[in-house]
Amino acid sequence: MKRNFLMGAAALASLVTLSACGGGAGGDANAPAPAATEEAMAVETPAAAETPAAAAADGAKVEYASFTTDAAAGEKVFAACRTCHVFDEGVNRVGPSLHKIVGRKSGSVAGFSYSDANKNSGITWTPEVLFEYLEDPKAYVPGTKMAFPGVKDAQKRANLVAYLEAQSK
Numbered sequence: 001m002k003r004n005f006l007m008g009a010a011a012l013a014s015l016v017t018l019s020a021c022g023g024g025a026g027g028d029a030n031a032p033a034p035a036a037t038e039e040a041m042a043v044e045t046p047a048a049a050e051t052p053a054a055a056a057a058d059g060a061k062v063e064y065a066s067f068t069t070d071a072a073a074g075e076k077v078f079a080a081c082r083t084c085h086v087f088d089e090g091v092n093r094v095g096p097s098l099h100k101i102v103g104r105k106s107g108s109v110a111g112f113s114y115s116d117a118n119k120n121s122g123i124t125w126t127p128e129v130l131f132e133y134l135e136d137p138k139a140y141v142p143g144t145k146m147a148f149p150g151v152k153d154a155q156k157r158a159n160l161v162a163y164l165e166a167q168s169k
Contacts, residue, residue: 069158104124127162135154136149138150
């Protein structure tokens with residue numbers, strides 16, 4: 001597809017150049033520009049579902065790794081999480097501390113009263129797992145006490161996970 005796109009773009013650029021220069025090789029400024037063929041004008045653009053965010057919007061399962069992430073944008077998404085979570089080690093609020101969340105086992109923060117569902121889930125919070133979990137926590141871990149409805153926008157969720165990763169270093 002990239003090859004077709006590049007060929008179409010090059011053909012289009014040639015036509016534009018020829019037209020701007022008066023029509024081409026003869027140099028006659030009054031000569032009409034050559035007619036564009038359908039093939040030369042066929043410039044492929046990616047289908048909407050080929051981008052991760054568009055695929056997610058269409059209901060297709062997307063992988064965290066397919067996103068280009070922005071931890072700074074993820075910090076803005078995290079603002080909704082600050083009511084219940086902080087990154088300070090040993091500081092639990094309504095939710096457990098998220099200190100070094102990436103790579104940690106679910107239900108392992110000392111002093112926090114987890115649901116049995118979280119304690120017994122066997123989950124390790126990898127970026128991929130967090131990406132899926134944060135879409136709909138109650139669906140991912142039925143029985144969790146986490147009341148948060150999730151981050152439905154896949155790009156925002158990917159940015160949030162990138163921010164959690166950055167905070168876990």
